[in-house]
Amino acid sequence: MDRNNQLPKKREIAPDSSDATILVNKFGNISYANRQAQEQFGYREGELQGKSLKELLPEISLHQTEEGKVVHQYGQHRHGRVVSIFYRINFFQLGEENYYLIVFQSVKDRSRLKRQQSYPLKELVDLQFALDESTIVAFTDKKGKITYVNEKFCEVSKYSADELIGKDHKIINSSYHSKGFMENLWKTISSGKVWRGEIKNKAKDGTYYWVDTTIVPFIDDQGKPYKYLAIRKEITEYKRVVEELKNSLNELIDLKFALDASSIVAITDQKGTITYVNDQFLSISKYSREELLGQDHRIINSGYHSKEYFRDLWKTISSGKVWKGEIKNRAKDGTHYWVDTTIVPFINEKGKLYQHLAIRHEVTQRKNAEEELQKMMTRIIDVQEDGRKRLSRELHDGIGQNLYSHLITINRLQAELSHPLLDQMQDETAEIIEELRDISWELRPSVLDDLGLIPAIRSYLCRFSEHHSINVHFDCYLTTRLSSNKEITIYRIIQEALTNIRKYADADEAAVTIRQMEEELRIVIEDKGKGFNIKEVSRGVGLFSMEERAKAAGGSINVNSEETKGTRIVLEIPL
Structure with a gap:
């Protein structure tokens, strides 16, 4: 028997199918080929018998191909052209001989076949199931009439399959897209190309939904589309989020534009290195952007503020809190400028600081x-004090001395004669002298200029307690004599505070404390009287005067009060 030409009878091996079929022996030679197989490769009846299968399928491997698996390869037509082939192989024995039955699948759309692709039939079924479960699927004919929709399509469109089959996609047209958009879509798929894009559709109930769409044309042997597969994924929520983000982004762009147009803006990293400055920053600092980026803000430090000032600034923003304040900076040309500054720390998802945004306005x-x-x-305060001092001296040394001389004269007259008018004149003159002394003391106590702050305060407190029946406790720790300006400032503020206690506190006790710190002097005046609500009480002349005197001496004053719990005034003046 010829082992290379063992042809079983056709009726014993011919498959009951219209598919092209070839029977190959174990040596790879063709034992039988039906009419469809002969036509597919360009041969006439009987011409394939005995030929090597490799002449038709050069890349086929009978022994390594999985049985029943659909394989795609390129075959060789008799006239030299390459043809795209799908086939599966089944192995069987006939008697003692082994054979391979090759069944070629009829594939109408050959426009996107790729070399060396293969799919088991079970996998194709699984893929179709997965597609139907997760994706909106529809088939249309070449005119666009719907021939198939899956359940997902019905679920999203709210139409039944019966309402959709036979219709075209105008049934779900939202009129959102232009005619040009749709014309481009049809032009693309009609030319056999895949179209991808996002489409807004309208459901049966009038609601709108967005779908991310891929439309695949199926091409026949003449290269013409004969149907279309539309695969869609609903992205309505995604489009809503994108639209919100777009609106938010537009708002942020507008805010940034407004901020850049009106404010001096800089961004630094967590170490304080400048990573961004806007044009306003460049304009006021007179530095270029290249000179500023990569530097820290010491490049514009004016030296006006203390180290403690900036230490407090960094402590605040490093803890994730916003810092607000006024800073004096120095421009490149040496000029100084003030900026009202807000520094906002940015915190990441781990709670770590990663940058700062500084927004400044020139002031x-x-x-x-x-x-x-x-x-x-x-x-004005200095002129006022000079005037008080001069008037006090004139009252004491001028009018006061004259009145004292008159009092001596009256006393001499009384020694020579007795008359009720002389007694009256003596009493009135003594009262006037005492009132002048009090006025002179209020204007400017001479002891303040002669002996200093502490003796003047002690003397004033004694007179205050004696005249107003308010016991004032005085505690003082001061080792040095202060400048005249600071001494008069402290004296006047204590004087004004005690006057307010006498008028409004309804208290019989008060306390004055002076403490010398390392770099400042702290004075506290407090009482346990009826107090007041700071938010409801307007600032009077007395408080304004105290604040201005404190500023003039380079210090600050703080008033704390609470109803029924008294008032506490704290004055701090640098030494």
Whole structure:
């Protein structure tokens, strides 16, 4: 028997199918080929018998191909052209001989077949199941009439399959897209190309939904589309979120534009290195962007503020809190400018600081005006004190001495004669002298200029307690004599505070404490009287005067009070 030409009878091996079929022996030679197989490769009846299968399928491997698996390869047509082939192989024995039955699958759409792709039939079924479960699927004919929809399509569109089959996609047209959009879609798929895009559709109940769409044309042997597969994924929620993000982004862009147009903006990393500055920053600092990026803010440090000032700033923002304050900076040309500053720390999802945003507004003119006003107030206070001092001296040394001389004269007259009018004149003159002394003391106690702050305060407290029946406790720790300006400031503030206690506190006791710290002097005046609500009480002349005097001496004053719990005034002046 010829082992290379063992042809079983056709009726014994011919499959009951219209598919192209070839029977190959174990040597790879063709024992039988039906009419469809002969036509597929361009041969006439009987011409394939005995030929090697490799002549038709050069890359086929009979022994390594999994049985029943659909395989895609390129075959060789008799006239030299390459044809795209899908086939599966089944192995069987006939008598003692082994054979391979090769069944070629009829594939109408050959436009996107790729070399060396293969799919088991079970996998194709699984893929179809997964597609139907997760994706909106529809088939249309070449005119766009719907021929198939899956359950997902019905679920999203709210139409039944019966309502959709036979219709075109105008049934779900939302009219959102332009005619040009749809024309481009049809032009693309009609030319055999895949179209991808996002489409807004309208459901049966009038609601709208978005789908991410891929439309695949199926191509026949003449290269013409004969149907279309539309695969869609609903993205309505995604589009809503994107639209919200887009709106938010537009708002942020507008805010950034407004911020850049009106404010001095800088961003630094967690170490304080400048990573961004806007044009306003460049304009006021007179540095270029290249000179600023990579530097820290010491490049514009004016040296005006203390180390403690910046230490407090960094402590605040390092703890994740917003810092607000006014800073005096120095421009590249040496000029100084003031900025009202807000520094916002940015915290990541781990709670770690990763950058700072500094927003500044120039307040140089206001600060200059405040400085001029402060200088003016200081001059006014100085002039006022000089006037008080001069008037006090005139009252004491002038009018006071004259009245004292008159009193001596009256006393001499009384020694020579007795008359009720002389007694009356003596009493009235003594009262006037005492009132002048009090006025002179209130204006400017001479002991303050002669002996200093502490003796003047002690003397004033004794007179205050004696005249107003308010016991004042005095505690003092001061080792050095202060400048005249600071001494008069402290004296006047204590004087004004005790006057307020006498008028409004309804208290019979008060306390004055002076403590010398390392770098400042702290004075506390307090009482346990009826107190007041700071938010409801307007600042009077007395408080304004105390604040201005404190500023003139380079210090600050803080008033704390609570109804029924008294008032506490704290004055701090640098040494």
